Amino acid sequence: SGRSSSVPWPWIAGAAAEAGVVGATHALVCYKSSMPCLRLSPFWFGAVLLAQVPEPSPAPSTVGPAHLQLADYLEWESVAEPRLSPDGRSIVFTRTWFDAVEDRPRQELWLMQADGSQKRHLAAGSDAQWSPDGTRIAYLAEGVPRGTQIFVVYVATREASQLTHATEAPANLQWSPDGRWLACTMQVQEREALPIDLPKPPKGAKWHEDAKVITRLQYRRDHSGYRPSGYRHLFVVPADGGTPRQVSQGDFDHGAPQWTPDGKELVCEGRRFADADWRHDEQDLYAIAIADGAVRELVTRPGSDSNPVVCGDQVVFLGADAEKTTYRPVRAYAVALAGGELRPLTPRVDRSLQDLRRAAAQRLLCSFEDQGALRTAHLGLDGGFEPETPLHGWFRGAARLPDGGLLGTWTAPDEPGAIAVWRAQKLQLLTAVHDDVLAGKRLGRVEERRWQAPDGTEVQGWLVYPPDFQEGRKYPLVLQIHGGPHAMYGVNFDFERQWLAAKGYLLLYCNPRGSTGYGAGFANAIQNAYPGKDYDDLMAGVDHVLQGGAADPERLCVYGGSGGGVLTCWIIGSNDRFRAAVSMFPVTNWLSFVGTTDGPGWYDNFRSLPWQDATEHWQRSPLRLVGNVKTPTLLLTGELDLRTPMSQSEEYYQALRLRKVDAALVRIQDEYHGAGLRHPSNRLRRMAYTEAWFRRHLPADPSAPK
Numbered sequence: 097s098g099r100s101s102s103v104p105w106p107w108i109a110g111a112a113a114e115a116g117v118v119g120a121t122h123a124l125v126c127y128k129s130s131m132p133c134l135r136l137s138p139f140w141f142g143a144v145l146l147a148q149v150p151e152p153s154p155a156p157s158t159v160g161p162a163h164l165q166l167a168d169y170l171e172w173e174s175v176a177e178p179r180l181s182p183d184g185r186s187i188v189f190t191r192t193w194f195d196a197v198e199d200r201p202r203q204e205l206w207l208m209q210a211d212g213s214q215k216r217h218l219a220a221g222s223d224a225q226w227s228p229d230g231t232r233i234a235y236l237a238e239g240v241p242r243g244t245q246i247f248v249v250y251v252a253t254r255e256a257s258q259l260t261h262a263t264e265a266p267a268n269l270q271w272s273p274d275g276r277w278l279a280c281t282m283q284v285q286e287r288e289a290l291p292i293d294l295p296k297p298p299k300g301a302k303w304h305e306d307a308k309v310i311t312r313l314q315y316r317r318d319h320s321g322y323r324p325s326g327y328r329h330l331f332v333v334p335a336d337g338g339t340p341r342q343v344s345q346g347d348f349d350h351g352a353p354q355w356t357p358d359g360k361e362l363v364c365e366g367r368r369f370a371d372a373d374w375r376h377d378e379q380d381l382y383a384i385a386i387a388d389g390a391v392r393e394l395v396t397r398p399g400s401d402s403n404p405v406v407c408g409d410q411v412v413f414l415g416a417d418a419e420k421t422t423y424r425p426v427r428a429y430a431v432a433l434a435g436g437e438l439r440p441l442t443p444r445v446d447r448s449l450q451d452l453r454r455a456a457a458q459r460l461l462c463s464f465e466d467q468g469a470l471r472t473a474h475l476g477l478d479g480g481f482e483p484e485t486p487l488h489g490w491f492r493g494a495a496r497l498p499d500g501g502l503l504g505t506w507t508a509p510d511e512p513g514a515i516a517v518w519r520a521q522k523l524q525l526l527t528a529v530h531d532d533v534l535a536g537k538r539l540g541r542v543e544e545r546r547w548q549a550p551d552g553t554e555v556q557g558w559l560v561y562p563p564d565f566q567e568g569r570k571y572p573l574v575l576q577i578h579g580g581p582h583a584m585y586g587v588n589f590d591f592e593r594q595w596l597a598a599k600g601y602l603l604l605y606c607n608p609r610g611s612t613g614y615g616a617g618f619a620n621a622i623q624n625a626y627p628g629k630d631y632d633d634l635m636a637g638v639d640h641v642l643q644g645g646a647a648d649p650e651r652l653c654v655y656g657g658s659g660g661g662v663l664t665c666w667i668i669g670s671n672d673r674f675r676a677a678v679s680m681f682p683v684t685n686w687l688s689f690v691g692t693t694d695g696p697g698w699y700d701n702f703r704s705l706p707w708q709d710a711t712e713h714w715q716r717s718p719l720r721l722v723g724n725v726k727t728p729t730l731l732l733t734g735e736l737d738l739r740t741p742m743s744q745s746e747e748y749y750q751a752l753r754l755r756k757v758d759a760a761l762v763r764i765q766d767e768y769h770g771a772g773l774r775h776p777s778n779r780l781r782r783m784a785y786t787e788a789w790f791r792r793h794l795p796a797d798p799s800a801p802k
Contacts, residue, residue, distance in 0.1 A: 175192075188207050221236055232248050246259040262282060279332050378418070428481075555608060569797075665719075
């Protein structure tokens with residue numbers, strides 16, 4: 097099996113051995129490896145620095161073969177991006193699996209009939225797009241020269257051709273109406289910012305690489321690193337192969353293109369203004385001529401407009417108005433393709449819309465978050481807005497089938513994810529890629545809960561029970577907190593929650609104030625007060641679960657990532673009720689966050705910049721409360737994180753250790769924000785270290801059978 101027979105840290109032995117992990121010695125945990133996805137091979141840990149480790153208390157329960165295990169994650173697959181053929185008879189979709197040998201996710205394109213039959217592999221790649229006549233599929237895949245290239249495959253013969261040999265990666269493919277061209281976006285290098293003259297190197301010399309000269313305000317992007325020097329532009333490529341031709345010009349970034357019906361222009365979002373770096377919350381819409389690159393301004397207004405969809409002589413798009421709030425609802429608008437006045441289509445819909453796409457001549461589909469659900473609605477050019485899918489799962493609509501059914505993706509607490517059809521108020525699953533992994537395994541029951549915050553505000557959450565839950569026993573309770581803070585937990589499947597439940601924990605997750613899916617007022621309740629009322633909502637949720645009697649008040653744990661890491665540190669600085677805490681990739685000091693994060697747009701969440709007035713930044717910093725902390729705390733962050741840099745975790749860790757608080761700092765190698773999205777083994781490590789820290793600090797179960 098590739099598993100180690102000895103793990104030198106008692107406190108991590110259970111979780112680590114379950115993942116096939118070979119242990120290391122000592123204390124700060126540094127992984128030597130290349131944030132999530134695998135198929136079973138041993139991994140190894142590098143140097144580790146941790147405070148002295150006592151023998152752990154007994155684990156909450158023993159995981160049996162009928163329960164979800166950490167190694168099951170290595171066999172996990174996902175399906176996404178269903179694309180319906182023009183005749184409505186076939187579906188191409190992306191299937192992702194984990195390569196345990198290379199420690200990375202792999203993507204493949206699969207075909208099936210519209211009823212889910214005749215599934216077959218098509219090609220390695222993603223972002224499939226049907227040609228207008230349905231005979232070809234364009235897609236992106238690794239090519240020559242090394243990197244992402246555009247390919248086209250003939251559906252009938254499955255013969256594929258590489259169309260491009262570009263040095264920059266193409267993205268956002270779109271077929272022209274006549275099927276002769278493909279539009280895409282690619283990076284174009286900018287002029288050298290500060291040219292210098294150097295003497296010629298001696299023959300055979302190996303001089304070091306050039307310096308990076310930075311002049312842009314936002315010069316790094318998390319999950320990418322240093323931004324490539326240059327701007328994202330529109331290109332067109334002949335559908336039978338050839339050299340990409342640049343359409344847009346100038347030192348400006350452009351978004352995904354949409355063809356006009358006559359094939360003469362590309363409609364896109366963009367930021368064609370000189371001070372774009374400083375107007376990060378603004379974006380306009382343009383129509384750019386294929387022949388000569390002439391630019392027409394379609395929508396220029398304060399605010400951020402995106403996701404344009406051309407419907408005949410109209411352009412429908414999503415826009416967030418310019419408002420002095422941290423959360424701005426995204427609504428639907430329309431404008432004539434020839435230009436003119438904007439028409440708001442959803443002025444009374446108090447939810448943010450996403451994933452706008454055309455469904456018929458005068459109708460579109462869009463998705464929106466709603467009380468923990470992701471729903472799909474029909475949107476008409478007349479402003480009609482009709483939600484179709486239910487509140488007990490996440491359905492992301494992709495297309496309308498000829499018989500009226502909705503094609504999309506579906507997940508629910510007991511369904512990890514499938515291509516599905518919603519038709520006549522019934523759900524039909526077209527794929528079942530998880531059935532083999534889950535065969536014979538019992539999942540934990542997920543129960544919706546609602547409670548009142550101290551000021552009377554209703555809060556929604558969910559409680560996950562251990563699969564073998566027994567009435568009368570008390571279980572350790574884990575509070576899981578989402579990031580954002582403008583984000584939403586809900587009624588989707590989550591491997592990590594189910595795995596913790598299988599380890600014997602009750603797990604509470606919820607949407608405190610600041611969360612999306614409940615309207616602008618709820619989301620903006622933490623304006624200039626984060627953390628604040630969200631803390632009250634979380635503590636009220638823990639109290640609510642404790643009142644039910646199943647959770648042991650002496651065995652409470654808390655964890656979260658990003659914004660959830662912020663709140664985790666805030667909680668342990670405000671009370672001592674939790675036995676253990678794990679703060680993943682947090683912000684702990686809002687003062688030092690300024691100037692070190694990749695996203696300067698975050699600075700608008702404060703009334704002023706710290707050199708103007710530092711009061712608010714320090715008042716909202718968890719580091720201000722670190723002198724109160726007694727809770728054993730583990731900090732876990734990706735070494736490459738540019739959103740909430742490692743220095744944020746280091747500051748908090750050092751403060752805890754200076755005070756002799758039991759603490760550890762886990763540094764996940766070769767990971768950006770999220771600490772587990774690039775390498776499946778790192779996602780396993782993230783989960784294993786979290787549970788091991790909890791188990792190390794929990795007392796024995798007093799209600800366990802003797």
